[in-house]
Amino acid sequence: MKKSLGAKPLAFPAPVYLVGTYDAQGQPNMMNAAWGGICCSEPPCVMVSAQHTRHTYAGILEHRAFSINLLGCEHAVAADYYGIASGRDLNKIEACGHHVSKGEFVHAPSLEEAYMVQECRLKTSIELGTHTMFVGEVLDVKIEVECLNKKGIPDVKKMDPLLFMPGAREYYGVGKFVGKAFAIGTSVKEKK
Amino acid sequence: MKKSLGAKPLAFPAPVYLVGTYDAQGQPNMMNAAWGGICCSEPPCVMVSAQHTRHTYAGILEHRAFSINLLGCEHAVAADYYGIASGRDLNKIEACGHHVSKGEFVHAPSLEEAYMVQECRLKTSIELGTHTMFVGEVLDVKIEVECLNKKGIPDVKKMDPLLFMPGAREYYGVGKFVGKAFAIGTSVKEKK
Numbered sequence: 001m002k003k004s005l006g007a008k009p010l011a012f013p014a015p016v017y018l019v020g021t022y023d024a025q026g027q028p029n030m031m032n033a034a035w036g037g038i039c040c041s042e043p044p045c046v047m048v049s050a051q052h053t054r055h056t057y058a059g060i061l062e063h064r065a066f067s068i069n070l071l072g073c074e075h076a077v078a079a080d081y082y083g084i085a086s087g088r089d090l091n092k093i094e095a096c097g098h099h100v101s102k103g104e105f106v107h108a109p110s111l112e113e114a115y116m117v118q119e120c121r122l123k124t125s126i127e128l129g130t131h132t133m134f135v136g137e138v139l140d141v142k143i144e145v146e147c148l149n150k151k152g153i154p155d156v157k158k159m160d161p162l163l164f165m166p167g168a169r170e171y172y173g174v175g176k177f178v179g180k181a182f183a184i185g186t187s188v189k190e191k192k
Numbered sequence: 193m194k195k196s197l198g199a200k201p202l203a204f205p206a207p208v209y210l211v212g213t214y215d216a217q218g219q220p221n222m223m224n225a226a227w228g229g230i231c232c233s234e235p236p237c238v239m240v241s242a243q244h245t246r247h248t249y250a251g252i253l254e255h256r257a258f259s260i261n262l263l264g265c266e267h268a269v270a271a272d273y274y275g276i277a278s279g280r281d282l283n284k285i286e287a288c289g290h291h292v293s294k295g296e297f298v299h300a301p302s303l304e305e306a307y308m309v310q311e312c313r314l315k316t317s318i319e320l321g322t323h324t325m326f327v328g329e330v331l332d333v334k335i336e337v338e339c340l341n342k343k344g345i346p347d348v349k350k351m352d353p354l355l356f357m358p359g360a361r362e363y364y365g366v367g368k369f370v371g372k373a374f375a376i377g378t379s380v381k382e383k384k
Contacts, residue, residue: 002302002309002334009236010333010346011310012262012353013205013366014229037206037229038358039241040320044201047239047325049231070204076370080377095382110194117194118203124318128232128327133239135320141202142194154202154359161204163355163366164373166230167346171376174205174355175367178268181356184363185272190287 009035013163016079016171017048020067020100020109020117021059028093028100028109030069031056032083034164035131044138046118049131055087060134064122065106068136069114072160073173078113079162080171105139115159116143201227205355208271208363209240212259212292212301212309213251220285220292220301222261223248224275226356227323236330238310241323247279252326256314257298260328261306264352265365270305271354272363297331307351308335 014034021029033056036048046068050057060066071079078096085092093100093111100109103119110117120136149155161174206226213221225248228240238260242249252258263271270288277284285292285303292301295311302309312328341347353366 001337003337003340004296005333005335007236007330008333009230009233009238009330010308011207011209011228011230011238011260012308012346012348012351013207013355015203015205017203035230035232036203037231037239038201038203038227039229039239039325040227040323041201042322043320044199045320045323046201046203047229047231068203073368073370077376077379080371080373080375081380082377084374084377085380085382090382095380104196116202116204123320126316126318126327128235128237128315130234131232131237133231133327135318135325138199138201141197141200143197145193145195148195154204154357156204156357156360156362156364159204161357162370163205165346165348165353165366168348169373170348171370171373172348173367173370174357175365176265178265178354178363178365179272181272181361181363182276183272184269185274185276187269188273188277188287190277190282 010167012165014166016162016164018069018082019048019056020069021056022063022107023059024062027091029055029059029087030082030093032079045135046138047133047135049133051131060122063107065108066120066136067108067110068118069111070116071162072115073162075113076162076171115147202359204357206358208354208356210261210274211240211248212261213248214255215251216254219283221247221251221279222274222285224271237327238330239325239327241325243323255299257300258312258328259300259302260310261303262308263354264307265354267305268354268363307339
């Protein structure tokens with residue numbers, strides 16, 4: 001039996017995107033965003049939402065660019081910090097003892113401690129209410145070499161991706177392997 | 193050291209959203225979508241992307257409504273099937289032995305086997321390339337009562353959410369608890 005929880009932003013799992021930007025003074029910044037996801041295959045696009053009061057909001061519009069940086073579970077404390085403090089007050093990257101490098105394709109910082117970085121050019125944005133959705137075209141994805149398996153495919157165990165559960169407001173890791181996509185579903189018997 | 197993988201839709205984790213719609217003939221349908229995510233807190237909004245050739249694409253526009261249905265790992269085979277077969281050819285819900293009920297707030301079917309269902313009214317859509325992004329305003333969230341803990345908060349272990357890893361094209365469950373959000377990050381020492 002189901003029970004109504006009302007109108008809420010609840011869906012599982014949510015990602016932990018660290019959105020990288022340079023502000024007007026050229027200082028790099030990272031913000032933890034759980035409101036985001038991939039939204040197109042070709043051109044590859046990813047969306048992330050931010051409140052207009054956020055330092056990152058101004059940073060994205062300043063250079064019409066951002067990066068999405070993904071951290072493994074070992075960096076959960078820093079990931080959470082990036083969602084609590086503001087880059088308006090201090091350099092959060094320095095506070096975490098983290099390091100950034102310049103983007104190759106866009107003017108946005110890449111977090112060296114991330115297992116994966118997406119360089120995004122702002123494609124469009126939509127005001128939705130408390131949040132503005134920014135859609136970025138992914139111009140390049142960079143991954144730590146050691147996170148690839150022998151076939152050159154991202155290895156879940158090596159990346160150890162961090163994820164977020166809204167409602168419970170908790171971070172988790174990725175767990176048990178359940179099955180291959182576009183494969184296990186073929187066992188469903190279709191009646192003719 | 194990082195290596196470029198080129199411009200690809202790669203970010204972890206991706207959700208497994210089953211998008212529920214009624215088609216023009218009134219037949220209910222579900223489609224597996226990994227390109228999606230929460231995109232606004234107030235009003236609560238969720239986005240999901242679909243290719244224009246999809247039966248679901250027409251279904252969303254027909255009634256300007258859809259549901260997001262979340263399945264636990266035990267339903268992974270059915271979840272995958274919903275991404276392989278087309279509702280244009282047959283009733284996928286019947287093929288899975290699943291059941292739907294009518295939405296309470298919008299004209300979209302709710303999957304009874306889902307641990308959680310979001311009822312969404314189409315707010316806007318954007319053509320991005322291969323995919324069209326549909327932004328829905330969440331009018332109600334319903335959850336299986338047994339998936340709530342004593343405090344009325346969604347319990348990760350009881351829901352056992354299914355998630356998708358692009359690139360590897362594999363399904364996984366949620367794993368180890370890592371920490372409380374808006375909490376563990378306060379231990380980062382800020383230099384004054």
